[in-house]
Every structure is written in structure tokens, then in C-alpha cells.
């Protein structure tokens with residue numbers, strides 16, 4: 001594993017631009033930074049649609065609900081893309097699900113590995129977290145809303161470099177894709193799923209429900225107000241909420257307790 005990690009080289013602007021253009025089309029603008037605190041923060045400061053901000057090393061990565069995302073230098077893909085989805089307001093809550101599906105598609109297309117989806121948008125391999133996603137809705141330059149989609153993927157970390165228990169990386173799972181090619185595949189696949197959502201939510205919801213390994217399991221949900229809910233995850237409703245023993249949950253941290 002450490003051999004795979006040692007072979008990692010810095011991202012190069014021309015390679016990254018070419019990989020994104022080849023996979024996702026020529027209309028994307030790529031901003032490659034050697035280091036950044038949080039790519040979501042950089043992207044949100046000037047959120048121009050169809051821009052992707054990628055940091056070779058992210059030093060203060062953000063998770064959901066004020067948590068953090070940490071990755072050793074050179075071992076991860078950490079980036080944010082800005083989109084202005086053509087969606088009615090009521091469908092914006094489905095964007096995290098569309099992005100999770102897209103990220104899983106992108107990883108599968110390049111590596112052959114097929115990550116599972118944990119509600120709302122964690123990507124797991126063998127029950128371990130490979131990738132995390134953070135969406136933020138912010139005003140664009142013209143004041144109309146855009147979404148900043150932050151994605152972190154553990155790519156080249158050896159087992160000893162994994163930042164938290166319960167994490168995994170592509171290298172640990174035995175594959176070592178080129179980070180620039182993986183970035184291109186992810187941007188393209190996320191774009192496709194967001195477009196699919198814009199045509200109507202039914203297909204996207206069906207695809208998500210069939211891939212979401214949270215469904216049917218006993219879960220414990222830590223709700224934002226410090227409350228907790230335990231029960232069976234029965235469904236993902238048409239607003240993208242997880243239904244636990246009849247209670248729809250819009251935001252919270254889910255722990256898979258055990259299989260049903």
C-alpha cells in the first residue's frame with residue numbers, strides 16, 4: 001500500500017484542465033491551488049457557475065454540521081464545483097442525493113468499484129467511508145442562488161494514513177487511479193446527475209433508493225438540536241428526507257446500528 005501512496009505526484013494545472021475538459025466538456029473553468037483551507041470557502045467567495053476549485057492539499061476541510069474533513073497532503077482529491085441547477089426551489093433538497101449518485105458513478109466509471117450510498121451523501125466501500133460531500137447554497141455574482149458542491153475522496157492513503165476510524169481509501173481497496181482523471185470523471189458524472197434531476201425527480205429518486213444502504217437498517221440519528229432518534233430507516237421521501245419509524249428527518253448524522 002505504501003508503494004501506491006509513494007508514487008503520488010502533485011497535480012499539474014495543464015493535466016487537470018485537460019482531464020476535466022476531456023471528461024466533462026470544455027466549458028468548465030478549473031482553478032488549481034497547491035493548498036487551500038477549504039475549497040468550498042474559496043469557491044463560495046466568488047461562485048461562478050461551471051467553475052471547479054481543486055486543492056492539491058486542503059488544510060481546513062469542512063464537513064457537515066460543523067465537523068471537519070482531514071486528508072494528508074497528496075493523498076486525496078478535495079474539490080468544489082459551482083453549479084446553477086435549473087431546479088424549482090422545492091427540488092433543491094434533492095441535490096445532495098443527486099451529487100452522491102454522481103460521485104459514486106464517477107468513481108465506478110474510473111475504478112470499477114461501486115460505492116454504496118449512506119444517507120444523505122456519504123460514499124462507503126465495505127461499510128467504510130471513502131468520500132464525503134458538503135453542499136452549500138450561496139448567492140451567485142448576480143444574486144441568484146448557486147450551489148457549491150464540495151467533494152472529498154480518499155485516494156492514495158495507506159491504511160496507516162487514514163484520518164479516522166471507519167475510513168477507507170481507493171488505495172486501501174486496491175486501486176490507484178490518476179487524481180486528475182478521477183476529478184474529470186467526478187465532475188462529469190455529478191453534472192449528469194444534476195441535469196437528470198432537472199428533468200424531474202422520479203428517476204433520480206428511484207436510482208438513489210436502490211443504491212442507499214441505509215434503507216431497511218436500524219439507525220440512530222443524531223439530530224441538530226442534540227436530540228436522538230432510533231428506529232428502522234424505512235424510506236427516502238420525495239423531499240429527500242430519511243423516514244425513520246414514520247418520522248421524516250431532513251438533517252442529521254446517521255449511524256448504521258445493525259442490519260435488519
Ligand code: BT5
Nearest residue numbers: 038039040061062063064067069070079132133150152167
Ligand atoms: C462530510 O461531512 O463528509 C463532508 C466532507 C466534505 C469534504 C469536502 S473536501 C472539498 C470540500 N471543501 C471542504 O471544506 N469540504 C468539502 P460529515 O458527514 O459531517 O463527515 C465529517 C466526519 O467524517 C468527521 O467528523 C470525521 O469523523 C470523518 N472524516 C473526516 N475526514 C475524513 C476522511 N478523510 N475520510 C473519512 N472520514 C473522514
